[in-house]
Amino acid sequence: MHDSLEADPFRRDIIALIPRLRAYAMSLARSDVEADDLVQETLMKAWRARASFQPGTNLQAWLFTILRNAFLSETVVRNRTTQDVDGRHAAQLASGPNQEWRLRYGEMLGALHQLRPHAREALLLVAASGMSYEEAARICNCPVNTMKSRVKRARASLAGMIGFELAGDVHAGAED
Structure with missing residues (x-):
C-alpha cells in the first residue's frame, strides 16, 4: 500500500485532505451521515475527473469546489421532509448537558447555523479550514473583498x- 501511495501522488494528496473535506462537509450538511455521503460523492467525482485536475494547482480548493457544488446540487433537489437518520432532532428533545463549556459550545453551534449560508460558509472556510481569503473566494466564486x-x-x-x-x-x- 505504501508503494502505491508513493506511485500516485494524486491519490496520496486526496487521502491527506479527507479530514478537511469532512469538516467542510459537516459545516454544510449539519449531520454526520449527510457529511459522510457528501465527502464520498466528492471523492468519487474527483476521481472520475482526475484527468481535468492540473498538477501544481490547489488540490484542496479544487476538492472544496466539487464538494460545495455537490452540496448545492443536492440542496436544490432535496426532498423537504425531515429525516432523523442520526437522531439529531430527537437529541434536541433530551435535556441538555450541565457543563458550562458544553452549553457554550452548543450555543455557538446553534448561532453558527443561524448565520446566512454565505456568511457561515465564508467563516468556516477561512476561520475553521484555515484557507486564505483568496482560496475561499475562488471556491465560492466571488471577489476577495x-x-x-x-x-x-x-x-x-x-x-x-x-x-x-x-x-x-x-x-x-x-x-450580500
Whole structure:
C-alpha cells in the first residue's frame, strides 16, 4: 500500500485532505451521515475527473469546489421532509448537558447555523479550514473583498448572538 501511495501522488494528496473535506462537509450538511455521503460523492467525482485536475494547482480548493457544488446540487433537489437518520432532532428533545463549556459550545453551534449560508460558509472556510481569503473566494466564486466582508460580518454576527464582544466594537452589516 505504501508503494502505491508513493506511485500516485494524486491519490496520496486526496487521502491527506479527507479530514478537511469532512469538516467542510459537516459545516454544510449539519449531520454526520449527510457529511459522510457528501465527502464520498466528492471523492468519487474527483476521481472520475482526475484527468481535468492540473498538477501544481490547489488540490484542496479544487476538492472544496466539487464538494460545495455537490452540496448545492443536492440542496436544490432535496426532498423537504425531515429525516432523523442520526437522531439529531430527537437529541434536541433530551435535556441538555450541565457543563458550562458544553452549553457554550452548543450555543455557538446553534448561532453558527443561524448565520446566512454565505456568511457561515465564508467563516468556516477561512476561520475553521484555515484557507486564505483568496482560496475561499475562488471556491465560492466571488471577489476577495466580498469574502473578507462576509467573514467580518459573520464573525460580528456570531459574536453578537453568543454575547461575545469583539475588539473594536465590530457591528454586523447586511449580507450580500
